[in-house]
Structures are given as structure tokens and as C-alpha cells.
Amino acid sequence: DTEVTQTPKHLVMGMTNKKSLKCEQHMGHRAMYWYKQKAKKPPELMFVYSYEKLSINESVPSRFSPECPNSSLLNLHLHALQPEDSALYLCASSQGAPDRVSEGYTFGSGTRLTVV
């Protein structure tokens, strides 16, 4: 299995809603990532989990809350989002450092989020 699976593919939520994005990989990768991407722009790193511990938080607002229940799963909990948070949210996984330097990351297809 060489895929990163994200659900749901599309999500529309109101500014008072609570929702969660899910990501799963079965490649034995020990690092998992959340990215935010606006149309035709490069992905922006949000969070990094390494060996199931949060290792990088790129100053993301607290309305985004990541969770890594185990080495295969990554969640992103959403609460009180703003319309400007509408974007494609990508999950990725990789080997731990230093192997990820040469191997790169595997990305999922993303969740397209619309906040209304």
C-alpha cells in the first residue's frame, strides 16, 4: 500500500461548526504532516508529527487542532473557522529524518474545505 488516504474529499461547514479531517497511511512512515493549499499556490506547512509526537506547529491558529492517535492515523479538528480558511488541506507522510531527505513525501488527494 503506497497511498495516503484522506476523508472526506469535500467538506462545507459553517463558522460555528466542529468537524474533523482524517488521514491514514499504511506505508510504515513515521512522520505525518498537515498542509494548507490555496489555488495554484505551493502547500503551506501547518503541523508535523514525528513518531506520533507533535514536532512542528507553524504558528497555526488554535481553531485548528491536530491529533495523531497512532502511527497510521492523523486527524485535524476544526472549530470556529473563518471563510479565509477555505482551502485544500493536504496530508502527507514520510520516513523519519534523515531518510525523508532522499525519499520525499507521499501526499494524499486532499480535502477541499469551504467555510460559509
Place this chain on the structure above:
Amino acid sequence: GNSVTQMEGPVTLSEEAFLTINCTYTATGYPSLFWYVQYPGEGLQLLLKATKADDKGSNKGFEATYRKETTSFHLEKGSVQVSDSAVYFCALSSIYNQGGKLIFGQGTELSVKP
């Protein structure tokens, strides 16, 4: 700091034309270099990679050579197809930058017309 610069798009070509997308980088040490492709409505896919100087990555007719002397990793394809229409991202990863954090260029949109 580490950075990647790509030629600006959009690039519009006719089918069977030759493609070059320029990519240059600034990095500490000896980074690995990648090209990712994003088709409309999809996530990023790794297209090819090179991990040391003079390596050539290749996949699906695309090629790129790691040129340390010019700090470049230009993407080329001899004959593009309509199905190659996508956004292409050049990226680097270096152990000296947050343990291999992936650094992306701005992306180049390619549109291939029949």
C-alpha cells in the same frame, strides 16, 4: 536560508512541443531535489527526484538533472501531451533545515493545447 525559485507561469504549449521549466535553489549542504506535479482537483504526486550532484531523475518522459555548479534542477520533456496540463512544483529537502523539511517553489502552471 533554503529556498527554491521557479519560472513564473502560466506556460502554454501546443501538443508535442518541447517543455522546459526552470528551477534554481539556495541551500545549506547537499539537498535532495524533487519535482511534484498536481493535476486539477488532485493532491501532489512525486514526479521525479535526485539526491546528489549530476544525478538525473526521470519519469513519464520527464527528466531533470541535479546541477550543483549552477544550483539548478530544470524540468524537461521532449514532447508534451494535453494530459500533462498541471501545476509543477520544484522542491528541496536538506537535513540542515529542520531535519528535512520540504521547501517548495511557487509552482508553474502548464497548459497544453491540442
